[in-house]
Amino acid sequence: MQDVVKLTPRHSGAGELFQLLRDGRPRTRADLAAATGQARSTITARVDQLMSAGLIAPAGEASSTGGRPPTTFAFQPSARVVLAVDLGATHARLAVTDLASVVLAEGEAPIAIADGPDAVLRWVAEHGRKLVAEAGRSLGDLVSVGVGLPGPVEHATGRPINPPIMPTWDDADVRGLLSAELGGADVLVDNDVNLMALGEHRSAFPDVDDMLFVKVATGIGSGIISDGRLRRGAQGAAGDIGHIAVPGAEDVPCRCGNLGCLEAVASGRALAEELRREGLDAADGADVVALVRAGDLAAGRAVRQAGRELGGVLAACVSLLNPSLVVIGGVVAEAGEHLIAGIREVVYARSLPLATQHLRIVTSQARSEVGILGASAMAVDHVLSPVAIDALLEARIA
Known part of the structure; x- marks a missing residue:
């Protein structure tokens, strides 16, 4: 499959012009000429190219200052669809969205990520095809697939790298396997928490330029938004806070092979194990949350302490x-104020006063949809980038 991050066509300029229209606001040719400084003839040619590809369409007439009212043009999100895939250790959520990340069809089901890439990705492809049909579209309309995985991912290649909870996925060609099953659509893969950060940012906090999203579930991880952009680091490992050592927890083994990791003492799995030792019935993080909501004091204390441990790292x-914002998501965050209170207690006490002066620590607004929204945003950003739009238009001419 072609490397999706290295499209290098000749630049027609239509791709750059299209970026002005992505917000959905109708604009006239004169508006576009004024915004770009380009000649009206150039704007007309590029608008015609984008219309022929179905990416924009007439959107009515603007107010006239004399003479015939000028036509406005706007983005057509329904032109194509993308498949968003959010895979966790024990669950899968899939959605077909338009190019504005509006969900057209969605579904979820329990899975076992430990079953390996062949079995899980075949399942994803099968259910993805069904959702495309359910959305009333054909596989030919599917232009991109965004996938979130619960482990470290080298974003440039889309390959998982030594993922602790999914060892059989190491170096799996996720992009190649899924693309072959889904009509050759471009596939992009990232760590699930990165996509949660992106989804939360786009859907709930688009005006926040610097935020940290933290997932507390079977594992613990974070995604970093800085200067309005998702930051992955050199190899895509930025934000892996779950494997930072917690002082005083040196004897607690972690699934990564080290001792005393944050994930080993504060994740949903760790909390469930702790409560089982106290005689409570808790198999996973969801059971811990249920106990907290039922008013169990031991569960409440355990979650509050997990918040403190997490707060020390945060x-x-x-x-x-x-x-300026820390968002806490994942199943354990649904325990209410117990977790958030523990986090706030330590963060506000230990961080620099200047750093916490206007800091907000809140629970996720997008909740269970956040991973899907992020996966869709990643896929859409790829296919609507200036380079990708220019490549699409040149392919139509060739």
Whole structure:
């Protein structure tokens, strides 16, 4: 499959012009000429190219200052669809969205990520095809697939790298396997928490330029938005806070092979194990949340303490990255104020006063949809980038 991050066509300029229209606001040719400084004839040619590809369409007439009212043009999100895939350790959520990330069809089901890439990705492809049909579209309308995985991913290649909870996925060609099953559509893969950060940012906090999204579920991880953009780091490992050592927890083994990791003491799995030792019936993070909601004091104390442990790590992150917002998501975040209170207690006490002066720590607004929204946004950003639009238009001419 072609490397989706290295499209290098000749630039027609229509792709750059299209970026002005992505917000959905109708504009006239004169508006576009004024915004770009390009000649009206150039604007007309490029608008015609984008219309012929179905990416924009007439959107009525603007107010006239004399003479015939000028036609406005706007983005057509329904021109194509993308498939968004959010895979967790024990669940899968899929959705078909338009190019504005509006969900057209969706579904979820329990899975076991430990079953390996062949079995899981075949299941994803099968259910993805069904959702495309359910949305009233054909596989030919599917232009991109965004996939979130619960482990480290080298974003440039889309390959998982030594993922602790999914060892059989190491170096799996996720892009190649899914693309072959889904009509050759471009496939992009990232760590699930990165996509949650992107989804939360786009859907709930688009005006926040610096934020940290933290997922507390079977594992713990974070996604970093800095200067309005998702930051993955050199190899895509930025934000992997779940495997930072917690002082005083040196004897607690972690699935990564080290001792005393944050994930080993504060994740949903760790909390469930702790409560089972106290005689409570808790198999996973969801059971922990159910106990908290039922008023169980031991569960409430355990979650509050997990918040404190998490807060100790986040205090360093806040001082280092200086976000204005920290969003807590994942199944354990549904325990209510117990987790958030523990986090706030430590972060506000230990971080630099300047870093916490206007810092907000809140629970996710997008909740269970956040991973799907992020996967869709990643896929859409790829196919609507200036380079991709120019490549599409040149292919239509060739």
